[in-house]
Amino acid sequence: MRARLGAPLPARLGVAVSGGSDSLALMVLLAEMARQDGTELVVATVDHGLRRESRAEALQVTEQAQALGLTHDILTWTDHPAGGNLQGEARAARYRLLATWSRARGAAGVAVGHTAEDQAETVLMRLRRASGVTGLAAMAVRSQREGVEILRPLLGVRRADLRRSLLARGMTWIEDPSNSDDRFERVRMRNAMEALAPLGLTVEALSQVAENMQRADQALGSMVSEVAARIASVQLGAVRLDLTGFYAQPEEIGRRLLLAGLAYVSGGVYAPRREALEEALMRLSRGQGGTLQGCRMLVKRDTLWITREWNAVRDRSSPALSQRTDWDGAWRIAHAGAPAEGVEIRPLGAEGLKSVANWRDLGLPREVLLPLPSLWKGGAFLLAPLLQSHPDWTCAAIRPPATWASGSLSH
Template identity: 45%
Template sequence: MSATDDILAAAFRCLEAEPSLRGLGLAVSGGGDSMALLHAMAGPARERGIAIRVATVDHGLRDGARAEAERVARDCAALGLPHEILDWTGWEGRGNLQDAARQARRALLAEWAGRHGLEAVALGHTLDDQAETVLMRLARGSGVDGLSAMSALRREDGIAWLRPFLGLRRETLRAWLSERNLGWDEDPSNADPRFQRVRARTALQELAPLGIAAQGLADTAQRMTMAREALEALAADLSGRALRLRAGAVEIDAALLARAPEETRLRLVSAAIGWIAGRAYRPRLASLQAGLQGAGQGRWRSLSGVMLAERGGRLWLCREPGRAGGPVAADALWDGRWRLDPPPAEAEAGGLRLGALGAAGLAGLPGWRDTGLPRQALLASPALWRDDALLAAPCVDPAGPFAARIVAEFPYPTLPH
């Protein structure tokens, strides 16, 4: 097959993976990979009656970025595609810049897609990006999940994130653009050795004499993906037999958990921690093992914003009270996961706040022990307040005027409540 055939076949396969797709977003920075995405996806999507929108994220971090985004806008106008520039203004000059920019970019694109009713967003990552990711994660000592790297299709934030070019080389896309006199911009940060990805790219060239090349690393990622799917199935099976969700906390049968292989135990507990604390990343392995060991001795341990302890043959995980979010409007999302259901009527909402029950609220509910829930779990449960007056504590009194629900789904099957 020619490069053209490969690229168009990748575009068609991507769209065939989502047969009911009606709205598709393209994330286009102006670099070679994303410009190939723009020009290769537009035709096949139109043939299927799929509405396309394009977005460029301007991180505001270097001169020239705005001009590049505006060039993308002009190319989109020539193709008859609506384009929007999304501005990131959240960098405070601290921490890992590339990680912060990546997370901000994903959040901006997710908000943009939701605003326009787009079911999917396509990204221009290539086989070279996949290989560099595997190499960087090897350097961090990542396990199976990390080494499975990027997925061609991932569902998150209610959106299907598509990577049609994961099997294609960067040079192939650029050659295809050049043959058609289609231009792109080179981001100078892609040659800046301060960034780990740039160093990984250089290291791949130096490793070539050893036979360590991009294709082999990408093949490793594919095999690790198969291994991860098998491990996920084991964790899902254990969860369905051993785990219950209780008022935003997680209760796991300690005996069943102890009999499972260590990888399965750690995977299930990590998923519970991520669900409770709203974390995208798993705790470090050593911290997770130490936390579980301490919890098994009956002591409450803090890990990644979550408290865990074994009580009466059950491992309990709940939100750490001191890490729960501050009060918000009664009809808003609290602590990244709780909503009142139904929310207070607009006329009633003035002065009402949704926040943690806390020690003061729990002290006014002498029957809380009847719930069978640990005190730690209830301290960080949602409550409706007017100033210092407690109006409702849905997790303690489910028969009250308001219920509370968690918007995030647990990633595995669970036992009934």
């Protein structure tokens, strides 16, 4: 755990505990390390409210945390979706709640209890989807989720060892019945591991695959960053790539550059469907653009532009707050003057662009400008703060342009 977390621990660290054996053991072991390092450990349990027993289980964790001298908070998920992928929605909600809690607590990150078994099961699930290098890299020891660092110090530890550690301390854990429900993919993969182990596809072997792929993924990511520095830039939130340089790249590097551009412009966390991505790459190879993931890919002479798609923002509007407003997850608009009563933020569009007299002097495609934020009042255009200066209004990118290619996704 120390090798994965580094030493010493940060001044304050969060830990997510469901009450199951893995996260409970994580809390116990981290509590011992925290006492040695003088670290304040804060604990949270997410109550998804999907089972009648969930509140009582969360309260049981409260007792166990307090017995270790730790503070514990229960985070409740209330906005359940009506249908769809409930497990996926619950997982996303869990990270959202933990991220908000971690920031409020001033924690340097949140440790979660994923084990070697969880890593092996993830590799199997990614194999079933015919994933590439990034997918088979599975879970990283350190990653970012909702703007908070997620730590997985138990990825190299077997579940049986953790349970023996708890039993030696006289501690019991909660058994979630969903962990044996084969309607869920992860449970089916867990069951399949028993049949695969005699063939040599053990937890250790699959975990090693993940480590191998992580090294390869890091190397490819470094190459993408180096290529991006040579052939690409960001202008007014759009990624601009030299087409000759883009076409000259190996297929995987070109794919990652495109994915990085789409992720940066749209703010998306997940890659688009493989089929849609392959179709987009095929069109680009013929010099044709298209739309994907709320973005428009535009081929203009010797340049490939990846910009926000007009249709993705055309109906988006929000009131401009007195001091600061975030718009489309991409722009932060600040106001320094008197209260901005009645002012709305809308995409610039063709109507607003007519009021920006010198927009052609910018040398940028019209399609790059149309989805930019602008200010309106009573249906009348006031200002495009990215294109026109004003003493009271400013607009800046939320996602730093220099980092656009640093977190590229690949299947």
